[in-house]
Structures are given as structure tokens and as C-alpha cells.
Amino acid sequence: MILLTTTDFEQGELAIAQTNETTALLQTYIDKYEEVYIKRILGVSLGQLFIDDVQGVDSDSSAIESRFQILIDGFIEDKPEDKIVYTPRSHPQDCLFQ
Secondary structure (H helix, E strand, C coil), X not given: CXXXXXXXXXXXXXCCCCCHHHHHHXXXXXXXXXXXXXXXXXXXXXXXXXXXXXXXXXXXXXXXXXXXXXXXXXXXXXXHHHCCCEECCCCHHXXXXX
16 A cells, blocks of 8 residues: 555545455555556656655655645646736737736
8 A cells, every 4th residue: 555545435526335345356456556557657766766755664644745745736736826827918028927
């Protein structure tokens, strides 16, 4: 287990019905594919660094979450202040980025 647990799928949008058998099967899939997809998303080197950091000796989950919050936010939040809006002026030399 790196990031996901079977409890992540107990409620909300990603909820799935769970029994002792399906929970064991779900854990098998997490164990098999979680590392693979982390490395696909972040690349092999950064993915391995991420995994090593999460599973490290000092792997306090709140410290890890805060270090990677910027990365996580990029996938789940759409902030209007992050968008650059081009506002044309009367003359091209007066064009500004706002």
C-alpha cells in the first residue's frame, strides 16, 4: 500500500460494494497496479522517489500530504486565480497579461 486503501472505496463517488471476498480482491488489485500507475503518472524516477518517500522511515502521512499537496491539487482543483487572462488594448504595444 502506497496511497490507496480499500476504505477509500467505501463511500462517495468511488464507492463499491464490499464483502470479505471483494475486499481481498480489491486489495490484490491495489497491490498489483498502484506502483505501476504512480510511475506512469510521475515517470519512473520521480515515481520511485515518491514511493520511497511515502514508505520511508519518517513516513508521517500528514507531512507527506503537505509536501505533495501542490501536485495533488493540480488533479482535483480548478482555481480561477491560476488562469491567465489576455486583455487586448487599443494598441498592440499596450496589451497586458492580467
